[in-house]
Amino acid sequence: MTALNKLSFEDALAELEQIVRDLETGRMKLKDAIAAYERGAALRRHCESRLGEAEMRVKAIVQNADGAIHHEDMTPSTATQTREESSQ
Structure with missing residues (x-):
C-alpha cells in the first residue's frame, strides 16, 4: 500500500474506486472491510486536498x-x- 503523500490524484482515485468495488461485492471479511473503508476515507480526503490545491493554482x-x-x-x-x- 503506497503512502498517501506519494500518490497522484489519479492513482488515489483509482485505488478509491477499486475499494468501492471491493466493498460493494459484500464478500470481504468484516475486519478487511473496515480496513478498506478506513483507507478509502483517507484516499477521499487526499483526493479532496489535491483538487483544492489544483483549484488554487488554476x-x-x-x-x-x-x-x-x-x-x-x-x-x-x-x-x-x-x-x-x-x-x-
Whole structure:
C-alpha cells in the first residue's frame, strides 16, 4: 500500500474506486472491510486536498476590452461565468 503523500490524484482515485468495488461485492471479511473503508476515507480526503490545491493554482487568461491580458484566479463560479461570457 503506497503512502498517501506519494500518490497522484489519479492513482488515489483509482485505488478509491477499486475499494468501492471491493466493498460493494459484500464478500470481504468484516475486519478487511473496515480496513478498506478506513483507507478509502483517507484516499477521499487526499483526493479532496489535491483538487483544492489544483483549484488554487488554476489561472485563467482574461483579455480586457483594451486588449490587456491578466491572470485571474479561477474558481468553479468564475469558470462558469467566463465560459458564459466568452460564448456571447
